[in-house]
Amino acid sequence: MPDVFSLKEATYREILYIPELVIPGSTLFTITGKSGSGKSTLLKLLNNLISCDRGTISYRGRNLNSLDPVILRRKVVMVPQTPYIFPGTLEDNIRLAFNFNGKEPPEQAAMKDLLATFGLPFNLDQDSANLSGGEKQRLALARAVLLEPDTMLLDEPTAALDAETARDILNFLVKWVKSEQKAVVMVSHAGKMIRSKADWLLTLADGQIKQLEKLANGRFA
Amino acid sequence: MPDQLSIENWRLLASYLFLVMLLVISCLLRLRRGKEFVVAAIRMTLQLLLAGYILDLVFGQNNPLVTVAIFFFMQGFAIYTIIHRLKHKISSRLKRTVVAAVFLGTSLPLAYFMLVVIAAEPWYEPRYFIPIAGMTIGNSMTGITLGVERLNQAFTSGRARIEEALMLGATPQIAVSEFLGETFSAAIIPTINAMLGMGLVFIPGMMTGQILAGSSAIEAIKYQIVIMMGIAGSVSLAVYLVIQMGYRTYFNDRAQLDENNYVAKRNS
Numbered sequence: 186m187p188d189v190f191s192l193k194e195a196t197y198r199e200i201l202y203i204p205e206l207v208i209p210g211s212t213l214f215t216i217t218g219k220s221g222s223g224k225s226t227l228l229k230l231l232n233n234l235i236s237c238d239r240g241t242i243s244y245r246g247r248n249l250n251s252l253d254p255v256i257l258r259r260k261v262v263m264v265p266q267t268p269y270i271f272p273g274t275l276e277d278n279i280r281l282a283f284n285f286n287g288k289e290p291p292e293q294a295a296m297k298d299l300l301a302t303f304g305l306p307f308n309l310d311q312d313s314a315n316l317s318g319g320e321k322q323r324l325a326l327a328r329a330v331l332l333e334p335d336t337m338l339l340d341e342p343t344a345a346l347d348a349e350t351a352r353d354i355l356n357f358l359v360k361w362v363k364s365e366q367k368a369v370v371m372v373s374h375a376g377k378m379i380r381s382k383a384d385w386l387l388t389l390a391d392g393q394i395k396q397l398e399k400l401a402n403g404r405f406a
Numbered sequence: 407m408p409d410q411l412s413i414e415n416w417r418l419l420a421s422y423l424f425l426v427m428l429l430v431i432s433c434l435l436r437l438r439r440g441k442e443f444v445v446a447a448i449r450m451t452l453q454l455l456l457a458g459y460i461l462d463l464v465f466g467q468n469n470p471l472v473t474v475a476i477f478f479f480m481q482g483f484a485i486y487t488i489i490h491r492l493k494h495k496i497s498s499r500l501k502r503t504v505v506a507a508v509f510l511g512t513s514l515p516l517a518y519f520m521l522v523v524i525a526a527e528p529w530y531e532p533r534y535f536i537p538i539a540g541m542t543i544g545n546s547m548t549g550i551t552l553g554v555e556r557l558n559q560a561f562t563s564g565r566a567r568i569e570e571a572l573m574l575g576a577t578p579q580i581a582v583s584e585f586l587g588e589t590f591s592a593a594i595i596p597t598i599n600a601m602l603g604m605g606l607v608f609i610p611g612m613m614t615g616q617i618l619a620g621s622s623a624i625e626a627i628k629y630q631i632v633i634m635m636g637i638a639g640s641v642s643l644a645v646y647l648v649i650q651m652g653y654r655t656y657f658n659d660r661a662q663l664d665e666n667n668y669v670a671k672r673n674s
Contacts, residue, residue: 285580
């Protein structure tokens with residue numbers, strides 16, 4: 186399976202230094218660490234929302250700097266910790282995401298189905314302003330999944346969710362990476378649930394790799 | 407045509423009673439801005455006296471180079487005023503954009519105006535060229551200032567929205583397209599309002615001047631109409647250029663929000 190990302194001597198200001206790291210394909214790769222350890226910075230680097238000062242980051246074997254950043258972001262979609270929900274209905278939000286991504290939006294039925302899978306069994310014309318924090322996070326995640334990217338970069342996607350919903354989302358992501366041969370790189374507070382679902386767990390401390398574990402969840406170990 | 411009433415010097419001085427009135431009101435309201443008002447009045451007087459003498463000289467000459475040089479000076483002053491009037495410091499890239507917007511946004515409409523609309527003979531006839539240039543540059547200056555302010559506001563308060571769009575694969579242009587429309591509308595509002603109120607709410611300065619100088623009201627109105635159209639065209643073009651070129655200065659060549667171009671608040 187080809188690697189999705191490989192980093193070599195990747196340095197971003199005084200915030201992050203990764204001497205070497207490989208993120209393989211078809212994996213649920215999780216990143217953990219204390220606040221300020223560089224987790225979100227790493228995701229932004231992979232999304233090319235920022236560029237490293239020194240070193241290289243490659244995506245599918247090609248240096249990120251040689252790729253068109255917009256085309257890269259259309260394949261490697263990121264969902265931040267506090268996603269921005271665009272004013273309008275749920276459907277408006279999904280359509281706008283497709284407009285940004287340069288794709289034709291799916292049928293309404295497909296939108297509705299996926300929202301229901303993510304615990305949002307609402308009408309598509311519901312105003313997104315009425316959603317709670319956790320619901321907004323799930324809408325952002327559903328928006329990203331519908332885009333069918335190659336890789337998703339998720340910053341604490343389950344932070345605002347209760348344990349049951351978080352488990353459902355993780356199960357969905359596990360299935361997604363497995364059946365679609367895709368990858369998810371996800372920042373998350375390490376817990377039992379993550380350990381039981383993810384393939385890799387990278388722990389960052391003060392902007393450096395503290396530990397990289399291949400987890401024995403029965404799929405790749 | 408009625409004779410023009412000339413203002414004797416003592417009557418000119420008598421008009422300064424209005425300044426005294428302003429100072430008294432500011433004292434009554436304890437505004438402590440008397441000095442500012444006096445400075446404004448003195449500056450206005452000196453600037454106009456200087457402009458009057460220069461215009462007298464300019465109108466008397468027949469050299470296109472002098473007219474064009476004055477035009478460039480006015481543009482330069484407008485650029486200086488825009489950059490210093492902004493509430494925020496702007497990047498050098500955005501400053502260059504302002505220069506281009508003032509230059510192109512006022513030169514092109516003015517050229518059309520002089521050559522086609524009023525067809526002045528010669529094209530640089532300073533009696534027409536200078537006042538019309540002054541009006542288009544002045545109004546474009548206001549439009550560009552508003553445009554840059556709004557653009558900056560869009561990139562500061564709307565940063566999360568722009569970043570989200572980029573993360574989802576938007577090009578910088580698509581990521582900011584909504585803001586660009588809003589910014590343009592906000593920046594041309596004063597011009598549109600002026601057109602709506604023209605002749606009903608207020609009689610514009612140029613028209614007043616022409617009527618006072620003895621022109622017929624109809625002739626003055628015709629001039630005012632073409633001037634307003636020229637101003638609308640010039641403001642639209644200048645604002646469009648500053649917005650279209652300006653938003654790019656907030657991004658680097660990797661379609662990332664350029665941190666170096668984020669503006670710092672003035673320390674004052």
